[in-house]
Amino acid sequence: QGVAPKGWNSDSCLIGSFIMQKTCSYSGGCLEPAWDKSLSGLCLFHDQGNGGDDESAALVWQTARARCVSAHAVFSGWHFPKDEEGFKGLAFAGTAVFDGAVFDGAVRFLGTVFKDFVRFDGATFNGNARFWHGIFEKNASFANVTFRGEAEFGGAGFSGSALFNNAGFRQLAGFGAGPDGSFLASWLYAGTNVSDAPVVHLCSEGVQLIV
Numbered sequence: 001q002g003v004a005p006k007g008w009n010s011d012s013c014l015i016g017s018f019i020m021q022k023t024c025s026y027s028g029g030c031l032e033p034a035w036d037k038s039l040s041g042l043c044l045f046h047d048q049g050n051g052g053d054d055e056s057a058a059l060v061w062q063t064a065r066a067r068c069v070s071a072h073a074v075f076s077g078w079h080f081p082k083d084e085e086g087f088k089g090l091a092f093a094g095t096a097v098f099d100g101a102v103f104d105g106a107v108r109f110l111g112t113v114f115k116d117f118v119r120f121d122g123a124t125f126n127g128n129a130r131f132w133h134g135i136f137e138k139n140a141s142f143a144n145v146t147f148r149g150e151a152e153f154g155g156a157g158f159s160g161s162a163l164f165n166n167a168g169f170r171q172l173a174g175f176g177a178g179p180d181g182s183f184l185a186s187w188l189y190a191g192t193n194v195s196d197a198p199v200v201h202l203c204s205e206g207v208q209l210i211v
Helices: 054-069
Strands: 012-015 018-021 072-074 095-097 172-177 183-187 199-202
Antiparallel strands (some): 012 018, 172 183, 183 199
């Protein structure tokens, strides 16, 4: 009976003289190695347990921030654990894709610049989504997004189209100031489609609300 080479485990395959590490089982396709703590054979970035310890959570965000300089940054299906900084003050040099991503806790895109197309289609924000003063230089899509906390876009600038088709908001969605300086928002409740939601101007005194 042969002896397995050093480093061999059940997650590895031996082909010829090479040991090939098992890759992530994410259904959308991922070439990252399977994380040894994942019970589903997912990589660190796709596994929902990546926030279980500080070291793993920090590595997820460190990797994500480093990819902002890429011409095509893909975070499809990623699970983002809780983090105090998020993408605050960073600039995405190229396209950014967050399709199906899940953000635990509040996530900060404060002052974040998206220089090219950005897409959050099907993403889930389990806490407040803060895009205050974000700059969207090209088109942005938030189709089928679920906001379980507040969606905050105060002071954000959209140079292209911003799509929120079938987005699900659980609370108030803020989009800056109205013509009279009051807070401009969409008041959304469970089951309401963003295209049918009323737009309201919330006076600073909290009276004479205009619908």
